[in-house]
Structure formats: C-alpha cells, structure tokens
Amino acid sequence: MLRLPPLRYEAPSTLEEAVALLAEDGALLAAGGSDLVPNLKRRQYPTARTIVSLRRVADLVGIRVESDGTIRIAALTTLATVVEDSRLPKVLREAAGAVASPQIRNQGTVGGNLCVDTRCDWLNVPDTWRQAAEPCLKAGGEMCWVAPAKKDCWAVSSSDLAPVMVALGAEVQLIGPDGRRSIPIEQLYRNDGMAYLTKTTEEILTEVVIGPHAGLRATYRKLRRRGSIDFPILGVAAAVRLDDADICTEARIVLGAVASAPLRVPTSEEVLVGRTYNAETIAEAAEAARKLARPLNNTDLTSRYRTRMIPVFVRRALEELG
Amino acid sequence: MEPVTLTVNGATRRLFVPPQRTLLETVREDLGLTGTKHGCELGECGACTVLIDGVPILSCLTLTVNATDCEIVTIEGIGSMTEPHPLQRSFGEHGAAQCGYCTPAMILTAKALLDRDPNPSEETIAEAIAGNMCRCTGYLSILSAVAAVTEENQ
Amino acid sequence: MRSEPHLGIVGRAAPRVDALAQATGRVKYLDDLSYSGMLHGKILRSTEAHARIVAVDTSAAKALPGVHGILTGEDLPVAFGLLPVSQDEHALAVDKVRHIGDPIAAVAAEHPDIAQRAMELIEVTYESLPVVTTMTEAVETTEEPIHGDGPRNNRDREISLEFGDVDAGFDIAYHIREDVFFYQGNNHAALEAHGALGVVEDDGRLHVFSSTQVPHYLHRILAKVLEMPESRIRVTATPTGGGFGAKTDVFSHELVAGQMALITGRPVKFVLTREEVFYAHRGRHPVLMWVKTGFTSDGRITAMSFRTFIDGGAYGSYGAASLLYTGQLQTITYRIPAYRFEGVRLFTNKPACGPKRGHGTPQPRFGLEVHLDKAADDLGLDPVTIRKRNLVSPNTVTVNHLRITSCGLTECIDRVVADSGYLDKRRHLPQGHGIGFAIGAYMSGAGLPIYFNDMPQSEVMIKVDRGGGVTVYSMAADCGQGSTTMLATVVGEALGLDPSDLVVITADTDLTPVDLGSYSSRVTFMAGNAALEAALKLTDLVLTAIADELDIDQDAVEIGHGVVVAGDREIPWAEAARIAEARWGLLVTTGTYKPPKDIKGDYRGAGVGPSPAYSYSACVADVKCDPETGHVSVERVWLAHDVGRAINPLLVRGQIEGSVHMALGEVLMEEQTFRGALHSGPSLLDYKIPTVLEMPRVESIIVESIDAEGPFGAKEVGQGPLLPVIPAVVNAVHDALGIRLDAIPLRPDKVLAALDDLERGGPGRYGPTDLPDYTFRSPLRVDPPPEAVTV
Ligand SMILES: Cc1cc2nc3c(=O)[nH]c(=O)nc-3n(C[C@H](O)[C@H](O)[C@H](O)COP(=O)(O)OP(=O)(O)OC[C@H]3O[C@@H](n4cnc5c(N)ncnc54)[C@H](O)[C@@H]3O)c2cc1C
C-alpha cells in the first residue's frame, strides 16, 4: 500500500493562525486534499513537513447568491455542492461535474480546484519511476524533460474550474500576512509550471466572487479519454454576450490544460466582438485560437492532436452559445 | 500521534493515529475492517470508497485526523450474511460481483445514491458509479443490480 | 456427452456460492490476512533498464532499528521460470537487471514505513549496459544481449512451421492479399494488486499464501528456489481480486515472502503497489504481424502465411507458448488447406510479457479478421459470406493437426448477424456510424501440462460426512470467473443437491488434490470433468447401497432433489448417505481428467494449440466516430458464444460482458507503452481502463453446442468472447469512416491520421508497413493429417 511520508498536522481555527502556520518551512495547505494527498504519496513534495488543514476554520463553506446576481462561493465548498446548486449558472455546475469522479467531487473543494497543482507526465509519476529518470525542474532537478532546451517548467494547469472562472470574470479573495485582498482570477495565474500562482504560499484563497452576469452565455468543453476520472487535456471555456441584433458585445474565450495557466485567447475574442454572431465569425474565431497555444507532449495523447483539437473545441463551444 | 474520535458503523471509536495515516489504513489496519479495499491508493480506482456522513469518499485520499467526529460507514456496517442489505442480495442475484474486489465500494456508492434518490434512472446510476472501476463485470450487471433495488422495482 | 443434466441445477442462473460473502466484504483477499508479529516486506526495484549489478550495499538498511530481514540475489541463487524451457529469472537480480522495476533486494520490517526507509538506505551500484527497447533493435547483433553472451541478437525463441504446400496454394489462388498489423501490448490491471504472505507454521513447515491463479506451479517453484522439498511447503491461493492471467506466473514477491519468513521466523507480507504491478506485468505481448492469404474467386482460402514478431520484454515467462499461440489457432475457425507460420519472440529491456485473457490469440485474431474484411472487399463478397465459405466443420482435423469436435460457429454467426441486422446496416448507416463483424475461437484448456508429465491435469476428491454434508476438494483457484460455483453446480447436479449447500475447498496444496491452475480456460472442462467423475462415482455408491438395502434393482433407484428416489419412496440424501457409508465405509470418491492423446500432431511446436474442445464466438459491433476529433465510441455489441453448455447462464453472461469490456479497453484505449525504457504511466489514471460510461449495451447470446467430452457438454467462456470484439470494432470503424486502422488501440490521433491519409488521396490507412530485418530459418515441413481438407 502506498503511504504518506511522516507529517505534522495542524488544524487551526482561524485564518490568521493558518496564515502564520503557512509561513513555516515545509507547510502545505490542505483543503479537500484530493490533489495534495496523491502528490505527497508520490513523494512529489520532498520538503513537505506540515499539513495545515482548514477544516476547523469557520465560514469557509457555502454559496451565497446576492440580489444583484453576484455569486460568492466560499473556498472550502465542495465541487459536489456546486454541481447540485440549481441557483448557479449551468456552465459552473457542468464544469464542476466534469472534475475527476463523483467521490473526488464530494471531497475536492472549489478553492483546491482553483489552486490545483500543475501536472506533467514526467512529474506525476510513482517513486521507482522518478528515481529511474533524472528529476525534472519541478522535482528539483536541472532541466525540463519535455522541453529540454528551455529553462522553464511546462507542467500543465489542469483545473476544470479555472478557465470557467476566468471566462466568467470572477474575482478571488485572498488573505495573507498583510491582510485581505481581492484580485481578478485571471491575475491569480502565472504561465510557469513551478510558480503557477501569483499569490504567496502563505496566502489563502477564501472566496470566489462572480459578479452580476445576467445575459452572459457561457459553456465549457473538456477533452479527455474517458467520461470520468480523467483530468482535462484541453478545456475550453467560452462566454459571450449578444445584443438583440445578434451582435457580439463581449467575448471571453479561455483555454485550460494547454499551458501552465488558463489562457485567454484575445485573438479569437477580437474576431467576435462587434460582429454578428454566426457560423462564419465563429469559424473565424475558432481558427484564430489555433495559433495561440502550443501544448507540449506532457499529458495524455499527443501535443499535435491537442493542438488540432483547440479550434474544434472552440468552435463547438461557440456554436453552443449561438 | 493525534487523537481522533470516529463513529464507525455506529460505534464510537477513540484512537491515536499518526497525522499521515489515511482513513483507508485506519479502517483496515487499526480497526480490522478489511472489507474496504484498495487498488491504487491514489484516488484513481474507487475501491477504497467508504461513506463519510452518508457521502461516498475515497478513504485513500482522506487523512484520518480530518475525519474526526465524522460518521463512517464501511461495507461491514450495512448488512451481514444473515441480514444483508437489499443491494448486497441484489449484487449476487445479478452476478454483479465476479472477483468481488470492487464490490464493497460499489455497494456503498450505490447505497449513498439510493439514500438520496430512491428511483434513479440507469443513467444516474452509471454516473454515480463512474468513479468505481470494475475490471471483471463490464458494469452492466452492476447497473441491473442497483436498478433492481430502486423503490419502483421493490 | 459426459452425462445429461436432468435436475435443472446445471443450466440455472443462480448466484455464485460466495455471493453474499463478497457483497458483505467478508471474503479475505491476500492483503486482508494478518498475523500478530507480522513483518511488512518491500522490494527494491531497479531504476536502470539494463545494467550489471556491481554492488548492493545493505549495511545501512540492516542497521535500521525494526528491520528484521534483508535479501539480495545471492541469497536465492537458483534460477527459475514457469516453463521448463525458460529458466531465466531469479527471485532477486543476481548479476544483471534487465528492466526498470526488476527486483534487486527485499526488506522485512516491523512497520511499512520502516521497510520503506530501509529500502531507501540500500545502495545499488550499477554498471549501465546498452538498452534495447524496440523489436527493430532487438533483431540486431549486440555485444551485450539481454540474456546470454554476445555477440548475438536478442532473440528469445523462434518458430517456423509449414503445413502442406503453401507456395502451391498461392500459385492456384485467384487473389492474394497481404497486410501488416500491429497490436499494442497491455496490462491485465486486475483491481487487486498481487501479494504474498509467508508464515512458518508450528510444525516448522513453510506456508505461503498468495494471490495466485496457479498454486500448484507456485508450490513447485518455491521448492526449487528455496531448495526444500515440496512436502515442507504449503501453498494457499487466496481468492484473487481479478487475475486475467496476471497471476499465472510465479513472481519475486512470492519467493521472497517464503524465504523471508524462513529467515526471520516471523510472518512476512508483501503487497505490490500499482506501480509494481505494471513492472511485474506478464501482460499482452505487443505483436507486429504480416499475413498473406490466397483465395479462389469465390473466396475460399487456398493458402495462408502468417508471420509474427512478438515483443517479450525482459524474460521468457510463458513466452514460448505465447509465441506459438500467435500462429496455431488461426486454423480452428477457418479451413486453411496450406498454412505457414513463422514467429519470433524478442527480448527487450521492458517488463516481461506473458499470458493475458486470450493468451497470444487476440493479436493474430485482430489481424486475421481485419484482413478477411479487406479480402471480402477485394472479392466483392460481404464479410459474412467470405467467412462462411471457409468455416471449419465439426469433427474434423485442421491442417496443423488440431482436433475439432463440437463447433457452434455457424449458429453464433447467424444469431449475431440476424439480431443486429448487420447485413442491412452495413454500408447503409450515416457517415460516422458503422457496424462491424468478426469471429473468434478459443481453447477449453491447454492439451498439455506446462511441465512434462503423464499425470492427470485435474484431480477432484469428494467426501461425505455423517450428516450427509458433501465437501468437494479441488486445487482450482477462483479468480472471479466462478470456478468454485461451477464445481458446486456440477457436483450438485450429479448428487441432486443445491450448490450452495455444498462445501468446496479449493486451492490449497495441503488440502486439495492437484489442478494445474486457472489459465487457458481449462477449469470448467478439466476440473469440471474430474468433479463430475468423482460425483458420478459417489452417486453410484449411494444408489447401489440403497438398491441393496431395499433389495431392488439398481435401475429403479435414482437421484432426485435432495433425495434418492426408489420407486415411490424418497429417501432423504442424508439418510441415503448413511446407508451408503454403512455399506461401503468412508464415502470418498475421486475423479481425474487427462485430455485425450489424439488431439495433437507430433511435430516440434505441436504441444501448443491442442485442446480437448474449442469454444466459438461471433460479434457485431455498432460504433460512432467523430470524424473531427477521431473519437470512437462503441454503442452496442452483439456477442454470441458457443459455450458448449451454460452450467450457470448468469456466470456465462458475466464472462461475456466482462470480456467485451476488456476487449473494448484493448481496442479503444489501453496500452502499455514506454518512453525509452520508462513506462509511460504505471498508474490507473494513466493506464486507461474503460469506466462504466464507456460501456455499451451488450446483447449476450449463449449458444450451446453440447460438447461430447465436456462436463455436461460444457466448454469455456472466460476468454473466447474477448477475441472477436476487437476486430469487429475495427471493422465497424471502417464501415463508419472508410478508413483502415491496422494498429490498435484506436487512439483518436490515429483515427485522424487515417482520415488525413484518405483526404490526401491515400488508402485511408494507419498502421505499420515494415517488418524488422529478420530472416526466419526455413520452416519445418509437416504433412497435413490425411483427413485434413484440400482445395
Ligand atoms: C484521480 C484524480 C482525478 C482528478 N481529476 C481532476 C479533473 O478532472 N479536473 C480537475 O480540475 N481536477 C482533478 N483532480 C484534482 C483535484 O482532485 C481537484 O482539482 C480538486 O478540486 C482539488 O480540491 P481539493 O480541495 O481536494 O484540493 P487540495 O488537494 O486540498 O489542494 C490542492 C492544492 O491547492 C492548494 N489549496 C487548496 N485550497 C486552497 C485555498 N483555499 N487557498 C490556497 N490554496 C489552496 C493546496 O495547498 C494544494 O496545493 C483529480 C484528482 C485525482 C486524484
């Protein structure tokens, strides 16, 4: 049986205490733990010493829908809760429902999903395997096995909710040693497989806020081999607003699982905005998405295949919104 | 060592566990409830499913300390050879277990579904067990076994 | 026919005898066993793909408190292998490691964490050697072959056989077609990982519990490697959480668990992690194959030449047999008047391949059935007609000397074709939607045992106690297929008792007489026949005793449900048993089974392929393909299987559905691939087993040809139904999109590659074109049996 390495455990009852504990060396924050535990078991965090669990902190669970339509989802709310809440936009419920498996959705949280570690075929590997290959950059080694010529880590942003939240223009609330702050979720991510979040390790995500979004049409499409369990190897979140004459007034298209951060596709968005939303402009926007992302061979299936699927998935997503 | 209090199959258990102990290790090795199985220990197969407060959870991904004060139900807690749960009987009648290794987790997952939704469609049943791998049966007999226990079919 | 069932016990869809124990979580699998004072074992595995071991320094690990035992290669120097011809493994590496994951050292400690720590403290010094990972490399001469001394190539073994005059057959052909196919390797992925537990019992004997399908072979190999008499060892096979062939070899952890118990004096348990299971492997061989067939203008086969290159990984395992299986069973579905088979198994620095459900035959079956689909197109025939023109007939002998008895193939074909509407739908479904057809056949047990001997392959003993309780003893290990239930049903039918009222003791070398194991679909046929013989002897004793007691003719006494019926009297079974025991003494009977001698030829290689009976199946698959994404989904499968007789239709259906599931995994997504010598993903996340959401509706059609030699006419169902599904899906994709995928699995990127080829004006094909540069020795010419067919 694969077991966890020896660890210390802290379950503070306030966010402030949690923030303080996270400042210690080797401290890792655990929400549902469905990403953290397998990574720890695979010995992916050799410096890990302490698990800081948020389970005792009050008020981190629940969904509020305010009168103006603003949605506030507390960080520890499980994905299953999101799936079941009929007040929420369909796109969110479907994206949450596409994560992992039913059991993991009962355990995994929205905050954990948004902060889920980046993944790579050379990183998320068991122990003997890892020892058989030289460690990659993210595992403390000298080079990236996927793009040896480069000096960066290309591990893949694999959250299903992240692209959707970016498409919906959500904001996240963070608490850290310097107090609370709120940033657009797009700014939470950095296209760097190692330092994939812009927040500091002490900062805790407490809430996601989706502002009023009446009239926004949004959808999410996920590429994976099986209908369950598998991580996305491409995710497309699209949100558009159309006026009465079917002119697109706002468009946000976001790709997941093709880079180390969810990627906005401004080239596609620009094609749509200000023009009639029809098969032609959709096809043009889809084509424009092809150029942006260059996934590498570090997830299931080939990078060529995933690249080829980008315009297909973007087009299908946009068609659904027409 | 961390003190934990769990209700397991109705009985209160107080124990001390190392923080890194998973609930899978606790139920199998500390409590001797070996009906809970494991096929990957990484959240990928579903064989270790137990019910925590009525909800199917992967015990291999759960720290025992995090389950403190929770109500845990394992396969041993829902029926016995002499008084089986209807699902336990139905699995046999439909040939829904071959090697039987996925069976405890399948039954618990199905039980949680039926407790919430006594009349699920076949599609809903399939979605509910989509995190439980079975290598033997091809799942179809499992779907029939669960469907046979819906309120409508009882 | 071996007896006619008249009580309706055989033929009844009843739950498994252990159904409730399974459903309540009471079945004890290997890892569920524990002893007080038990130590936890761990195996240190190679991180090099090919290297000489210069030194293994265990001193730091030994010094770790809580460590009780450490073993390295020199502690268990005896080489072993399951086949007598392949004694090429050691419990722990002796001089070399040959793949990443090869076992090097073992530790036993008081706690798993200590064992883990101890492993980390062992220092291995390697001297790296050149690594061979592809078959193209393996055929080249090297100074450092994986086995033996250089210079030589990495050939494990080769076979070259010719039955009849193949060239003459091609000469008279109206049409000749050649194809090259590739079938990727894959893993069994039984849900339970392998494990073993060694205990020194109070009498000083070693007791090894293992999650194995072959307790008898484990017993023999333990004795050999541990260098102690078999009588000092007891092996108990625990119920396996799935086998599929994964647990039919003998593994390092089993031998080491035994030795570790002996040296520490404490119980020691080893359970593999999922990663280790992928390294232990013994899964499906990757096979590259070439087939050339000559046809008459109306589609009759005039000759066939089949060539296979099989990637064996680092050890022999069952490979010598696997290789022969890639060539020997083409003839049991089609009348092939002249047949040449050349095959070579190559060593590579990857985990060893071995037997997986269908052992060596799904790969050529895929090639053959797709090849015939194409040939039908060439000749303007439909896929059903071309096959029907060539089907074998019951009670014939094939060109390679296999004896065919019962054969329900025609009925299987007719049923799936009719039920699915195949002939009307073919070429008439909308673009992206297709239907495909294929057939297959498998053995009901290998004709020969794995080691040469003249003893029975299966032995069963039945004992009756004074309350009329019946206990059946058999070494057959239930790996989920339901063999225990089968034994109870066969004996139950003969004795008129409910199967669930019988006690069946299985898979324990101290308690049960020998059965060779749960592989090659041999248990129903062989253990079933042995059980039936023992049961019939017992009924005979009981009926005679009752006839004598009542002083009536024995013909007037017969078995009823729970009673012996004597005219208008019904004597309860328990009372009848007491009367019989008073008459005969202890009521113990035995039965044995040994396949007939005349089922095989006598050329070198003739030992693999013969079986006392063959099962037959036919499949139609309905698929939908997305031409833009290349995604293939199987919507519905019709599968007819000639099982001989369905001893328990519920279990038969279960085997069919399970086979369909496994076949769909293999054709659509499962593959054990490597980046160099590194496994591409030894986990259940990266290795894609279909979930319930990928599973289509399956129409299982049970065909009963009632085999004259099978127990109550039964043959097999554990493996055969897998075979036709794979080519049926591939043929359906052709019907859907007009492309030919000559390599599986049908990954979406490959589907698109074939579509691109079509778009560019090519044939719309994805697959291999070349074979490795390898010259086969000239074939051993074998005369076809006189009664074999000619054109
Ligand atoms: C087999 C398997 C399949 C999976 N498939 C998918 C999939 O398809 N799609 C997908 O998106 N995910 C998938 N996951 C990953 C994961 O289960 C989910 O993303 C889940 O939502 C993570 O939530 P959690 O609460 O369990 O995270 P945790 O494991 O608790 O945390 C994940 C990471 O986020 C950090 N974190 C957690 N909460 C916070 C917070 N409030 N503030 C700051 N940092 C935080 C943690 O420190 C950790 O680094 C899969 C996991 C497994 C094991």
Ligand code: FES
């Ligand atoms: S053992 Fe927990 S999911 Fe596989």
Ligand code: FES
């Ligand atoms: S019955 Fe064997 S894994 Fe499901």
